[in-house]
Amino acid sequence: xxxxxxxxxxxxxxxxxxxxxxxxxxxxxxxxxxxxxxxxxxxxxxxxxxxxxxxxxxxxxxxxxxxxxxxxxxxxxxxxxxxxxxxxxxxxxxxxxxxxxxxxxxxxxxxxxxxxxxxxxxxxxxxxxxxxxxxxxxxxxxxxxxxxxxxxxxxxxxxxxxxxxxxxxxxxxxxxxx
Numbered sequence: 300x301x302x303x304x305x306x307x308x309x310x311x312x313x314x315x316x317x318x319x320x321x322x323x324x325x326x327x328x329x330x331x332x333x334x335x336x337x338x339x340x341x342x343x344x345x346x347x348x349x350x351x352x353x354x355x356x357x358x359x360x361x362x363x364x365x366x367x368x369x370x371x372x373x374x375x376x377x378x379x380x381x382x383x384x385x386x387x388x389x390x391x392x393x394x395x396x397x398x399x400x401x402x403x404x405x406x407x408x409x410x411x412x413x414x415x416x417x418x419x420x421x422x423x424x425x426x427x428x429x430x431x432x433x434x435x436x437x438x439x440x441x442x443x444x445x446x447x448x449x450x451x452x453x454x455x456x457x458x459x460x461x462x463x464x465x466x467x468x469x470x471x472x473x474x475x476x477x
Contacts, residue, residue, distance in 0.1 A: 309364050318357025324350050337434045338427045341404045342391040346446055349384030374461050381454035388446035395433050
């Protein structure tokens with residue numbers, strides 16, 4: 300099984316699938332925001348950035364999957380973004396399940412001065428909702444609970460890809476001309 304992940308990590312279509320799946324989830328978030336009318340909170344925006352970081356990792360891997368250095372950067376970003384996204388969605392879920400005046404999120408997104416995403420693209424990165432309010436529910440789970448599952452799947456697949464690079468030993472074929 301790990302050989303399968305190793306071989307596909309060197310092909311563009313696997314990285315393209317990672318990128319497209321993350322972009323699809325980002326598109327769904329924008330659909331909920333701009334078409335359905337849900338108001339994203341600060342945690343939602345941070346979770347959105349984690350998903351977009353996974354898409355960027357897929358883009359890096361898609362560009363040059365055969366170059367090991369770039370592939371390692373993409374895998375590292377993929378796993379790191381999955382872990383951060385999982386932490387954020389877990390914290391968001393706890394805020395929603397156990398609302399408290401002491402357990403809240405920030406009122407405004409906090410981006411570095413050199414990357415003010417909320418000023419560059421306010422329709423995508425500006426928060427206007429309350430983290431403790433459950434605005435949407437599907438099959439008994441709200442948005443951050445679904446994100447926990449999504450980030451767990453991304454993390455498990457990313458770890459399998461990472462392990463495949465340690466377990467798999469490249470086969471070298473020596474050609475002899477007799």
